[in-house]
Amino acid sequence: xxxxxxxxxxxxxxxxxxxxxxxxxxxxxxxxxxxxxxxxxxxxxxxxxxxxxxxxxxxxxxxxxxxxxxxxxxxxxxxxxxxxxxxxxxxxxxxxxxxxxxxxxxxxxxxxxxxxxxxxxxxxxxxxxxxxxxxxxxxxxxxxxxxxxxxxxxxxxxxxxxxxxxxxxxxxxxxxxxxxxxxxxxxxxxxxxxxxxxxxxxxxxxxxxxxxxxxxxxxxxxxxxxxxxxxxxxxxxxxxxxxxxxxxxxxxxxxxxxxxxxxxxxxxxxxxxxxxxxxxxxxxxxxxxxxxxxxxxxxxx
Amino acid sequence: xxxxxxxxxxxxxxxxxxxxxxxxxxxxxxxxxxxxxxxxxxxxxxxxxxxxxxxxxxxxxxxxxxxxxxxxxxxxxxxxxxxxxxxxxxxxxxxxxxxxxxxxxxxxxxxxxxxxxxxxxxxxxxxxxxxxxxxxxxxxxxxxxxxxxxxxxxxxxxxxxxxxxxxxxxxxxxxxxxxxxxxxxxxxxxxxxxxxxxxxxxxxxxxxxxxxxxxxxxxxxxxxx
Numbered sequence: 001x002x003x004x005x006x007x008x009x010x011x012x013x014x015x016x017x018x019x020x021x022x023x024x025x026x027x028x029x030x031x032x033x034x035x036x037x038x039x040x041x042x043x044x045x046x047x048x049x050x051x052x053x054x055x056x057x058x059x060x061x062x063x064x065x066x067x068x069x070x071x072x073x074x075x076x077x078x079x080x081x082x083x084x085x086x087x088x089x090x091x092x093x094x095x096x097x098x099x100x101x102x103x104x105x106x107x108x109x110x111x112x113x114x115x116x117x118x119x120x121x122x123x124x125x126x127x128x129x130x131x132x133x134x135x136x137x138x139x140x141x142x143x144x145x146x147x148x149x150x151x152x153x154x155x156x157x158x159x160x161x162x163x164x165x166x167x168x169x170x171x172x173x174x175x176x177x178x179x180x181x182x183x184x185x186x187x188x189x190x191x192x193x194x195x196x197x198x199x200x201x202x203x204x205x206x207x208x209x210x211x212x213x214x215x216x217x218x219x220x221x222x223x224x225x226x227x228x229x230x231x232x233x234x235x236x237x238x239x240x241x242x243x244x245x246x247x248x249x250x251x252x253x254x255x256x257x258x259x260x261x262x263x264x265x266x267x268x269x270x271x272x273x274x275x276x277x278x279x280x281x282x283x284x285x286x287x288x289x290x291x292x293x294x295x296x297x298x299x300x301x
Numbered sequence: 302x303x304x305x306x307x308x309x310x311x312x313x314x315x316x317x318x319x320x321x322x323x324x325x326x327x328x329x330x331x332x333x334x335x336x337x338x339x340x341x342x343x344x345x346x347x348x349x350x351x352x353x354x355x356x357x358x359x360x361x362x363x364x365x366x367x368x369x370x371x372x373x374x375x376x377x378x379x380x381x382x383x384x385x386x387x388x389x390x391x392x393x394x395x396x397x398x399x400x401x402x403x404x405x406x407x408x409x410x411x412x413x414x415x416x417x418x419x420x421x422x423x424x425x426x427x428x429x430x431x432x433x434x435x436x437x438x439x440x441x442x443x444x445x446x447x448x449x450x451x452x453x454x455x456x457x458x459x460x461x462x463x464x465x466x467x468x469x470x471x472x473x474x475x476x477x478x479x480x481x482x483x484x485x486x487x488x489x490x491x492x493x494x495x496x497x498x499x500x501x502x503x504x505x506x507x508x509x510x511x512x513x514x515x516x517x518x519x520x521x522x523x524x525x526x
Binding site: 078 | 309312313315318389469470471482483484487
């Protein structure tokens with residue numbers, strides 16, 4: 001849902017950019033695509049964009065790397081009370097920065113603008129809980145993964161749902177509109193009745209009032225929920241396609257991508273991401289989920 | 302305090318960070334407001350001209366601003382200029398450009414309305430006294446129009462201040478973004494923080510916008526004599 005709005009916005013945007021560009025004439029641009037009105041927005045983007053990114057050497061010599069992170073997604077990327085960036089993604093970012101020997105400028109990004117920041121080279125790397133998808137991989141280059149993400153289902157202790165087959169015909173499942181859980185259940189289990197809510201808070205209230213048998217969402221969300229609320233258990237910790245979270249760089253920035261990949265592999269030898277988990281995620285998830293969530297050395301089990 | 306989640310406000314430098322965020326929002330909006338007031342008056346006068354080319358162009362400009370959501374304009378200026386021209390505008394500059402672009406159009410429309418609402422006999426009397434066109438505008442028409450403009454432009458200014466919350470989309474950390482950061486960072490320890498923090502943000506916006514209302518009242522009173 002969110003994404004489709006974003007795609008619409010982008011399309012309008014690209015169209016508007018083209019319009020303005022054509023008003024402005026060929027100022028500074030090689031012509032060639034200017035009269036191909038039929039070309040899609042994406043094509044126009046790639047043909048007008050020169051090299052937007054900075055290579056590894058350019059970053060090193062500038063002495064500063066720009067990293068896009070979330071600033072309000074506790075415990076992955078957030079800002080603590082002293083104004084310092086913290087979290088699982090940031091812990092890793094700080095290590096990259098240290099090994100690169102440069103200063104860092106964290107840029108606060110939103111889910112909807114992450115791709116755009118990379119496509120225009122406004123940041124060098126995005127480390128913002130970025131789930132690897134085919135669609136995104138067409139626009140940015142993903143490095144090796146450092147975390148797993150899947151769907152999870154939480155239900156009351158009185159009747160823990162361990163498999164979706166346990167649901168009876170009149171059992172309903174709560175989902176939040178626009179999430180991968182909604183898409184997945186609608187596609188793969190069309191027979192399950194869904195109760196859809198717009199916000200996290202409403203979904204939570206519905207589950208607590210016993211309006212549905214279970215709640216499906218990103219497993220990181222439901223695990224955190226079950227740990228914070230007594231009387232609820234995550235009966236299905238992994239459901240659907242297993243996705244991964246990975247760093248991303250601008251499309252084509254091979255030097256930086258290769259360096260990050262070699263860094264992730266090297267960090268695997270010292271179990272860096274386990275240490276990262278223990279430093280940043282244990283408070284939320286406990287240690288039970290460490291092996292499920294952490295991807296070490298870029299190798300998914 | 303606990304129930305409202307206000308204790309979170311005094312943790313670390315949270316309150317200072319909120320004030321810093323407010324400053325960022327005001328910095329962007331006030332520079333944009335200043336530009337909009339100056340350019341808007343010029344644009345408004347331009348719009349009262351009868352030249353068809355000028356009318357068509359200003360019509361297009363005004364419609365673009367009305368139709369395009371500010372968010373699209375922000376993306377357009379921040380990311381679009383990099384894509385098309387290779388400019389690397391920083392996020393604050395892009396925000397100021399967008400808000401000034403928007404404010405100038407709206408201000409211009411207000412000025413146009415105010416100028417044409419000045420009765421025709423005011424122009425005719427001025428011309429009959431032998432005043433030139435520019436003399437008429439600057440000494441007769443504009444001073445009268447400005448009085449009508451004050452309440453309307455105050456409305457525009459406060460709207461611009463409040464709309465700055467959009468700039469978080471291009472990475473500017475302003476007051477609303479800081480408040481979201483604080484709420485999220487404390488969601489385990491103080492789940493009620495949202496109420497107290499948003500209440501604080503409300504008060505901060507109020508403090509930022511109120512002086513403009515006072516100024517408007519003051520000017521209206523002064524000019525009514």
